[in-house]
Amino acid sequence: MSRSLRGWCSMVRCLIAIICMFGFPALMHAQSENEIRAVARISIVVTATDQARKYGSGFAIGRDGFILTARQVVGDFEPARELIYVQFGSPNAPRYRAELSDCSSGETTDACLLQMSGSDLASAGVNTFSPLGCRSLSVFESIVAAGWPGLEGNELDRVQGDVTSILDNSLYRTTALASNGMSGGPVFDRSGRIVGLVKSEPNANEPFTRLMITPMFRVQALIRATPQTCETNYDPNAPSSAQPQVVLPQPAMTFVICEGQNEVRCGPYPYDYYVGCYQVDSKIAELCRGRPAQRSSVRPSEGGNRCGYGWVRVSC
Known part of the structure; x- marks a missing residue:
């Protein structure tokens, strides 16, 4: 076997050894x-x-x-x-x-x-x-x-x-x-x-x-x-x-928040959580834990003491 051929074979063996050592990253x-x-x-x-x-x-x-x-x-x-x-x-x-x-x-x-x-x-x-x-x-x-x-x-x-x-x-x-x-x-x-x-x-x-x-x-x-x-x-x-996509879809949460000064006024309509006046945003942040939140009004707001009464459906 010629010297050049032996050298070529040595290079091939070296390459194979490197591939075996480090695997096939492309795969x-x-x-x-x-x-x-x-x-x-x-x-x-x-x-x-x-x-x-x-x-x-x-x-x-x-x-x-x-x-x-x-x-x-x-x-x-x-x-x-x-x-x-x-x-x-x-x-x-x-x-x-x-x-x-x-x-x-x-x-x-x-x-x-x-x-x-x-x-x-x-x-x-x-x-x-x-x-x-x-x-x-x-x-x-x-x-x-x-x-x-x-x-x-x-x-x-x-x-x-x-x-x-x-x-x-x-x-x-x-x-x-x-x-x-x-x-x-x-x-x-x-x-x-x-x-x-x-x-x-x-x-x-x-x-x-x-x-x-x-x-x-x-x-x-x-x-x-x-x-x-x-x-x-x-x-x-x-x-x-x-x-599948790398970013996994997260299970959605949906709930209704009633906001008002007294919870007794929330009763006529279904709701999951009650909060006092001006506390809707903090309740959504607590429940959604940083997830993007979408909100929609369940029914028109009603008048009442201080802030009135509202029912909001939230999904996050």
């Missing part, structure tokens, strides 16, 4: 910056010192402010002496308060649900959400994961790898390496759906650990507590034109 759904913006940096802050004791990741799943994360991130949270904050977009972005809503039960399910104000989520510029996929993954399937490294000031990490093995249908091993702090971040499949959460055991002596996945079908009980749904049957390799 993966490219996460938009809007989708990635929904990835949250989570910090547990000691109230007395205002210093972060722990960092992790999570992701917003809808406009209502629900955030999924790993239990290893917030499972040891002490509400009597600590606060949970979330940030979106950059390490220096404003931080917002979040509350621990619920954690899944069972040793094999490492997930918790946080909730922040929907209006705060909108203020953070998060308005695009990836669909959720609750199907089983396959060995050799390609994934992309995202999360915030543990060191303060670092930018969002995105890593790609393949599933290598499945442990009791509860945990998936991958070839990807996760930096400390990525735990709780989203794991995407080829279609762009979120199919799991990053699980990585932090190691003080090692900046990276092998990325493992807690599959979304293991956290369906948590998801059912939110307005979101998680698809179980779909083709992850279907053409992008056949995939």
Whole structure:
């Protein structure tokens, strides 16, 4: 074999090795910056010192402010002496308060649900959400994961790898390496759906650990507590034109508010909520949590003390 041919063969083998190492990015759904913006940096802050004791990741799943994360991130949270904050977009972005809503039960399910104000989520510029996929993954399937490294000031990490093995249908091993702090971040499949959460055991002596996945079908009980749904049957390799829109429609709320000085005057007509004079806007903001609201009058206003009486139908 000639030297030039041997050199060409070496280049081909090198190229194949690189492709095998990094996968086929063109075949993966490219996460938009809007989708990635929904990835949250989570910090547990000691109230007395205002210093972060722990960092992790999570992701917003809808406009209502629900955030999924790993239990290893917030499972040891002490509400009597600590606060949970979330940030979106950059390490220096404003931080917002979040509350621990619920954690899944069972040793094999490492997930918790946080909730922040929907209006705060909108203020953070998060308005695009990836669909959720609750199907089983396959060995050799390609994934992309995202999360915030543990060191303060670092930018969002995105890593790609393949599933290598499945442990009791509860945990998936991958070839990807996760930096400390990525735990709780989203794991995407080829279609762009979120199919799991990053699980990585932090190691003080090692900046990276092998990325493992807690599959979304293991956290369906948590998801059912939110307005979101998680698809179980779909083709992850279907053409992008056949995939659903990234921005999920949010379930609409419709209710009637009666405004007036005395609730007894609201009685002749159906209503869901009563508010005092000039309090309609604040009630809509409370119920819609930052969602766009449309209002229409149910019936003509009636005269009365101070502000009269009105019935308003609101959808958001």
